[in-house]
Amino acid sequence: MAVSAQQVKELRDKTGAGMIDCKKALEESNGVLEVAIDILRKKGAAVAAKRAERTASEGTVLTSIFDGGKSAAMIEVNCETDFVAKNDDFLNFANLALEALVANKPENVEALMALSVNGKNLADELNALIGKIGEKIEVSRFTIETASNGVIVDYIHHGSKLGVLISADNVSAEKAADFTPMLKDFAMQVAAMRPISIYRDEVDKTLIEKELEIYKELARKEGKPEQILEKIATGKLNKYYEENCLYEQVFVKDNSKKVSSLVDEFNQKNGTQAKLVQFKRFHLSDEKK
Helix, strand or coil: CCCCHHHHHHHHHHHCCCHHHHHHHHHHCCCCHHHHHHHHHHHHHHHHHHCCCCCCCEEEEEEEEECCCCEEEEEEEEECCHHHHCCHHHHHHHHHHHHHHHHHCCCCHHHHHCCEECCEEHHHHHHHHHHHHCCCCEEEEEEEEECCCEEEEEEECCCCCEEEEEEEECCCHHHHHHHHHHHHHHHHHHHHHCCCECCHHHCCHHHHHHHHHHHHHHHHHCCCCHHHHHHHHHHHHHHHHHHHEHHHCECCCCCCCEHHHHHHHHHHHHCCCCEEEEEEEEECCCCCC
16 A cells, blocks of 8 residues: 555654554554554564674663652663663653562562553563664663661762662661761762672682682792781782771771771760662673673
8 A cells, every 4th residue: 555654654643653554554554543653663673583683782881760759760771882871762662661670679670671651561571672773772770679667778970871869778867858968978989989799798709719819929929028028918918908898998978987987986976877788780891781
């Protein structure tokens, strides 16, 4: 059947697909708009499959605080280029995925993509977006954190390529307003300094053993006596903790203090036992785990 220019325009306005693709879909659907949209979505799925091997290292990191400040979510949605990362359609999809995440708290990305929000299925929306934009786009990871006995804050670095969630326990509702600004500073510290844990006893034992062996070997090559290698290595390991464990790091906004001393000062002043619990850091260039 003949397809009018107005029909093609209407389908393009609804899907953002190319003119030729819209014309072919309308011809295949005998001019039925909804059927043509389904055809284009199926084509989007085909495009997604073809692009599955591409690298999607750009994108955005989004966060949300909910449940009265007791819960937080963070999600990373990736694309291939920074240009697309700033595209309104891409950002609308990322926010839709975040909305579904907060509302449903799925166990994994696969479960998230099966969800629908306001009648929009995420997997279908993603396929349509891929068909429209022509890049590999994916939800790569997310996390949901809670602080039932404390407070949790988020931080998104300028450009939305880096996000942090950090939580503390033993912070009452009355003290949360006082503690939150400091916790926000700690979230920014996590973003800037990339600690591997909060406390030294959380560092992977295999990593510690590896560091100790490196320190011993370096001291051995410097001609240090074998009997003092352990002491030298232990001293260097303490320095390693100070650089890589948030609680022991120098506070970036005031290098005369450590993060630990700021928490101690707060507790002494307020008669509390606030304790940093955990943090999550998403950066677009990080290796996905």
